[in-house]
Amino acid sequence: MAQKMMxxxxxxxxxxxxxxxxxxxxxxxxxxxxxxxxxxxxxxxPDLNLDEETTFATVNQEKASxxxxxxxxDTISFLPYISGG
Amino acid sequence: MQILEQIRYEPxxxxxxxxxxxxxxxxxxxxxxxxDLPPDFKNKYxxxxxxALKLIWDGTGRETRYDSPENILVMASxxxxxxxxxxxxxxxxxxxxxxxxxTFIDSNIGGHFGPLLKLAGFDALAVSGIAQADxxxxxxxxSRSISIMAAPAYDKxxxxxxxxxxxxxxxxxxxxxxxxxxxxxxAGKGAGNARxxxxxxxxxxxxxxxxxxKQAGRGGTGTVMRTKGLRGIVVRSSRxxxxxxxxxxxxxxxxxxxxxxxxxATSDPKQLHLSAWGTTVLSxxxxxxxxxxxxxxxxxxxxxxxxxxxxxxxxxxxxxNMPDGCYYGCxxxxxxxxxxxxxxxxxxxGRKINVDGPEYETVxxxxxxxxxxxxxxxxxxxxxxxxxxxxxxxxxxxGFFMECFERGFITADDIGYALNFGNMExxxxxxxxxxxxxGFGKVVGQGVARGKQWVAKKxxxxxxxxxDAALAELSKFAMEVKGxxxxxxxxxxxxxxxGGYGFALKGPQHDESWLIFIDQVHKELPTFEDKANALKxxxxxxxxxxxxxxxxxxxxxxxxxxxxxxxxxxKNLPTLTxxxxxxxxxxxxxxxxxxxxxDSERLYILQxxxxxxxxxxxxxxxxxxxxxxxxxxxxxxxxxxxxxxxWLKEQLGDTALPDSPEKKHELLVARRIEAYQKLCxxxxxxxxxxxxxxxxxxxxxxxxxxxxxxxxxxxxFGM
Numbered sequence: 008m009a010q011k012m013m014x015x016x017x018x019x020x021x022x023x024x025x026x027x028x029x030x031x032x033x034x035x036x037x038x039x040x041x042x043x044x045x046x047x048x049x050x051x052x053p054d055l056n057l058d059e060e061t062t063f064a065t066v067n068q069e070k071a072s073x074x075x076x077x078x079x080x081d082t083i084s085f086l087p088y089i090s091g092g
Numbered sequence: 093m094q095i096l097e098q099i100r101y102e103p104x105x106x107x108x109x110x111x112x113x114x115x116x117x118x119x120x121x122x123x124x125x126x127x128d129l130p131p132d133f134k135n136k137y138x139x140x141x142x143x144a145l146k147l148i149w150d151g152t153g154r155e156t157r158y159d160s161p162e163n164i165l166v167m168a169s170x171x172x173x174x175x176x177x178x179x180x181x182x183x184x185x186x187x188x189x190x191x192x193x194x195t196f197i198d199s200n201i202g203g204h205f206g207p208l209l210k211l212a213g214f215d216a217l218a219v220s221g222i223a224q225a226d227x228x229x230x231x232x233x234x235s236r237s238i239s240i241m242a243a244p245a246y247d248k249x250x251x252x253x254x255x256x257x258x259x260x261x262x263x264x265x266x267x268x269x270x271x272x273x274x275x276x277x278x279a280g281k282g283a284g285n286a287r288x289x290x291x292x293x294x295x296x297x298x299x300x301x302x303x304x305x306k307q308a309g310r311g312g313t314g315t316v317m318r319t320k321g322l323r324g325i326v327v328r329s330s331r332x333x334x335x336x337x338x339x340x341x342x343x344x345x346x347x348x349x350x351x352x353x354x355x356x357a358t359s360d361p362k363q364l365h366l367s368a369w370g371t372t373v374l375s376x377x378x379x380x381x382x383x384x385x386x387x388x389x390x391x392x393x394x395x396x397x398x399x400x401x402x403x404x405x406x407x408x409x410x411x412x413n414m415p416d417g418c419y420y421g422c423x424x425x426x427x428x429x430x431x432x433x434x435x436x437x438x439x440x441x442g443r444k445i446n447v448d449g450p451e452y453e454t455v456x457x458x459x460x461x462x463x464x465x466x467x468x469x470x471x472x473x474x475x476x477x478x479x480x481x482x483x484x485x486x487x488x489x490x491g492f493f494m495e496c497f498e499r500g501f502i503t504a505d506d507i508g509y510a511l512n513f514g515n516m517e518x519x520x521x522x523x524x525x526x527x528x529x530x531g532f533g534k535v536v537g538q539g540v541a542r543g544k545q546w547v548a549k550k551x552x553x554x555x556x557x558x559x560d561a562a563l564a565e566l567s568k569f570a571m572e573v574k575g576x577x578x579x580x581x582x583x584x585x586x587x588x589x590x591g592g593y594g595f596a597l598k599g600p601q602h603d604e605s606w607l608i609f610i611d612q613v614h615k616e617l618p619t620f621e622d623k624a625n626a627l628k629x630x631x632x633x634x635x636x637x638x639x640x641x642x643x644x645x646x647x648x649x650x651x652x653x654x655x656x657x658x659x660x661x662x663k664n665l666p667t668l669t670x671x672x673x674x675x676x677x678x679x680x681x682x683x684x685x686x687x688x689x690x691d692s693e694r695l696y697i698l699q700x701x702x703x704x705x706x707x708x709x710x711x712x713x714x715x716x717x718x719x720x721x722x723x724x725x726x727x728x729x730x731x732x733x734x735x736x737x738x739w740l741k742e743q744l745g746d747t748a749l750p751d752s753p754e755k756k757h758e759l760l761v762a763r764r765i766e767a768y769q770k771l772c773x774x775x776x777x778x779x780x781x782x783x784x785x786x787x788x789x790x791x792x793x794x795x796x797x798x799x800x801x802x803x804x805x806x807x808x809f810g811m
Binding site for chain 2: 019020021023024055056057058059060061062063065068070084086087088089090091
């Protein structure tokens with residue numbers, strides 16, 4: 008049986024506490040973009056309080072724009088800005 | 093306690109954030125003097141770091157070292173410290189000539205001491221001289237007296253410990269009761285036995301109903317205090333803390349404070365959650381982006397790092413749902429604490445203690461020694477605080493010696509035992525040896541810069557090479573600049589932060605600039621010009637915070653949603669407008685952000701002049717170890733080969749990469765060194781310095797700093 012193509016969202020910091028998960032997998036559909044995943048996560052976990060103004064996305068450890076097209080096995084994270092105390 | 097000298101005084105009122113009075117105490121002569129500060133003093137030097145710099149510039153000389161009687165230990169808040177209506181106003185600065193760098197060091201510290209000193213009538217305290225026997229100073233605004241007293245002799249533990257001594261002292265001076273009208277600063281025995289001694293700031297936390305502590309960690313301020321024979325300073329004032337600054341425009345202060353509190357309340361829970369986790373939250377992000385300083389900054393990431401993530405500390409140690417501000421009115425409240433932690437190591441094993449912390453830097457320091465045990469982090473944190481040792485410098489120095497041991501530069505015979513990465517028992521033993529100046533601890537307590545000289549001598553004799561050759565090899569991974577150990581970030585992948593550490597006037601501490609994320613992760617500084625602009629702007633803003641008595645975290649670590657719509661979101665300018673408003677409302681000024689940055693630049697240039705005078709002000713002093721630029725050894729290259737190969741390909745364009753790993757490594761190192769030198773050229777130009785890093789005459793004149801001393805100094809350097 009063919010394996011489903013997936014992307015994963017990795018949770019960090021308080022996101023892991025709130026979601027009680029290290030990561031979730033999302034089926035990769037044609038034309039899936041970072042923004043689609045952002046919306047999906049925001050809707051599934053409203054307590055994360057994700058908003059576009061204070062969050063940035065990484066795909067496979069590199070900063071990525073919200074309109075980036077995703078490929079199979081991509082790992083996405085949504086992170087706060089950090090500027091060093 | 094025996095009073096050796098005492099004066100009576102009438103505490104000055106605070107108006108517009110200032111009292112315009114300086115308290116000077118000479119411990120050699122036991123002289124106590126209250127000095128009126130002229131009106132232009134505050135306009136020119138602002139407060140905090142600015143006051144410390146001016147007093148050091150005028151009152152010390154080129155030959156002054158940390159243990160010279162004329163060295164001055166300055167403690168000063170600033171015009172904006174002490175306002176419960178605005179977040180983060182408990183900070184004060186401790187400035188002096190450092191035992192590590194031989195030039196000016198300042199370390200910022202939270203708690204109640206700075207605000208209470210101001211309420212007791214003083215913008216700054218300047219302590220000079222060296223006592224014949226251990227002393228304490230008591231500034232008691234309630235009884236209108238300032239006293240120099242013989243340090244009380246308690247039991248061995250209280251006499252050696254900084255936290256224990258401070259707690260006992262505060263209780264003794266208040267009839268056995270705790271009160272938030274008193275605060276103290278103390279230095280432990282370890283601070284006198286190592287060059288990286290800290291000063292603890294102790295205050296009464298009404299919520300936790302116990303004495304808590306914050307630390308001035310960097311640069312050996314505690315070593316200076318202890319060398320002066322000064323065990324503690326207590327300040328008392330029962331004046332109301334509300335509107336403690338007697339602001340000129342109280343409604344303006346209220347509005348600015350409300351706006352900042354609102355941003356913190358709504359944005360911190362969506363971002364770093366500092367209010368829940370404190371700065372330990374950073375460990376996970378640093379590890380993700382290869383910034384965690386594992387094994388003496390060799391690796392930025394490890395599978396074991398998760399043992400040191402914030403969730404572990406929250407689950408097992410931190411008190412939950414407890415707002416933990418280090419001063420009233422701060423709703424960021426990031427000063428987390430663990431209570432009833434049982435010590436398993438050291439002389440107090442079996443005892444239950446309260447740990448104020450850990451902060452990220454302490455967690456990073458433990459990873460620097462290759463240890464990934466959260467309980468060890470807490471024990472290390474507490475023992476360092478109690479002894480009076482900087483967790484950062486201690487961790488970086490031990491990490492350096494561990495690498496020297498593992499690479500064969502020194503042996504177990506040299507040390508007395510094996511000192512490999514991850515060896516908790518050895519670190520435990522070594523920590524107590526440092527504090528008591530015993531065995532190998534006497535060497536490690538000198539810090540990395542002096543430690544590498546010691547290793548070079550041993551290694552040169554054994555390997556049959558010159559001492560200079562041995563030193564050159566060691567200097568590649570000895571993580572210090574100007575004599576100060578690096579704080580806990582790997583900079584191999586961020587040229588901007590390499591500059592952030594190299595150009596930092598006090599040495600590689602991140603409170604002058606922390607550009608790693610905007611450079612390495614966000615890639616918002618793609619050109620040398622961009623990096624240089626950031627390396628000028630951010631240190632000026634950060635210097636201003638250290639001059640005014642403010643914590644930087646509400647600005648820099650809580651991104652205002654409105655910043656997204658600005659040209660440079662990383663500057664978080666919408667939040668900075670609250671600070672400008674707060675300054676103007678408090679002091680009755682009408683300054684713009686640029687005016688405040690100009691004030692800050694004056695202090696920056698003055699600090700550069702002090703560095704120049706003390707032999708740490710030229711381009712040579714801004715050079716960083718190879719490990720800060722890239723991998724020193726093959727194992728480091730291999731651990732990030734994909735990244736380094738990619739970086740080289742970008743640099744080489746159409747030219748093919750060399751085949752052998754050794755050649756690639758060699759080429760990478762050459763390119764990294766070249767890039768850093770180019771950065772120096774551009775940054776110096778932006779800052780108004782010569783190519784050798786010396787301020788141009790016009791730069792010094794522009795800020796009204798061309799006094800006789802500056803004139804002579806610049807002439808010496810051919811300017």
